[in-house]
Amino acid sequence: MQRKKRVLVTGGAGQLATTLQRTVHSIEESIEFEFANSKDMDITNPGAVTEFFNKGNFDYCVNCAAYTQVDKAEEDSETALLINQQGAKNLAKACHGSNAKLIHISTDFVFDGTQSSPYKETDRPSPLGIYGHSKFKGEQEVVRNMDQYFIIRTSWLYSAYGHNFFKSMLKYGRERDQLSVVYDQVGTPTSAHDLSKVILKIISEEIDNYGIYHFSNEGVASWYDFAAAIFEINQIEVDLSPIRSKEYPTPAERPSYSVLDKAKIKQVLKMDIPHWRESLVSVSEILKRESGHL
Template sequence: MKKILVTGATGQLGSELSVLASSYPQYKWVFADRTQITLDNLEMLQSQLEAIRPNIIFNCGAYTAVDKAESEKDLAFRVNHLAIELIARFTRENNARLIQISTDYVFDGCSSIVLDEEAETNPINVYGESKLAGEIACLKENPESIIIRTSWVYSKFGNNFVKTMQRLMQERDEINVVNDQIGSPTYAADLAQAMIDIIESSKWIPGVYNYSNEGEISWYEFALSIKEFGGYNCKVGGIPSALYPTPAKRPSFSLLSKEKIKAIYNLNIPNYKESLKKMFV
């Protein structure tokens, strides 16, 4: 029986994988939180991996505090770069498979056309820099790895944009949301299923893939859909990013092309509204 290690088990993606795991009893699932897989302590991480000895690793653990990363660069790089380097080396040396989760923040947002896996990377914040460094180290240490870049992740679990909007729309009469950052949301449950579909597939084609739900929207339009499905009365206004400054810059355009992952793994990717609806059921 193959053993799958899921890091970041209490996060959005890890939690969605734990929901799906019971449907795949042919695997032994190991869900590790940050005490069981310590991404910020490399010596401990090495011994933890050796103790678990997984056949497959879904590395969902990451440093994801985008704004905080600007002042915690060393920590962000330790978790998002050096830990990935170690995990990738471990999988290569132990003939294990690795699916590493990355982000649209590896791009600068200056493109006006949908971004495929060959698009030039140029991160504009520390978080994006650390994730790109992790991608490069991952494929250098284990060229057989699969990296999945995703964007705007949300779930019933954890903290995310959808849950923040739900709370604010119930608390306030009016809110403003940025309308000049364009991309597509990712329902973590859909991404979790896609990861399982890949390991269940008869083929393993390493390299970088993109995954998000279908659709091209702004955060403002996303908020309008949340308002619609939640039946909230709150007034939602659209504002430019300049009126909502943050410590870390965000890419203004990061719409990901999913053609590669759809073609190779025959995935059916839902439209963002179809998936968002599931959160309100």
């Protein structure tokens, strides 16, 4: 009898790992998942990571652990770099040492947003803030320390779980009569449920085209467009106003355009990607089903 593939998922308490956990039941039983949070394994501690890997006998590691507080990172660069760079380095070294493959999640924020056409994997990163800088440094550590890796850059991730823009808008839409959202930052909302399916496809089909990939849902939106669709699909009436980024200053500058080119991942995985509005309907239904209301 063939041994089950063993998969370690870091960042076990976060929205992507939680979404993965809810999705794995649809995968064949030949894969065994272990979800680890920071209490189970501190990814910033190389000794702890090595020890965890030595005990685990993992075939894959999916790194969902990240410091994602974009604005807070500007005043806490040490922590952002410790988790996003050093953590990635420790995992890459442990994967390399145990012959495990790494699926490392990164971000559209590695780009500065000056392009007007979708970013390809070969385009040069130039992050605007500490968060994007720390994630790019993490990518470099992965590339430097191992060969069998998938770096998946994604954008505007949301789900029925955890803290994200989708859930915040649902909350604010019910609490307030009026909301203002920026219209001059353009990208693509991405369902963590769809990203989970990509991760599981790579593992279950044992894809070996290693390298950097871009994944988001199809289509383009501003944050204002995304908010408007959230309210429309979930039948929430609120007076929504579009504003410019300079009217809503934040500590961290964000890319004004971060649409990702997905041609490579579609070709390698031979898959269709849903439009972001279609996925928003699906995620809204999941949340409604799991919470009993929206």
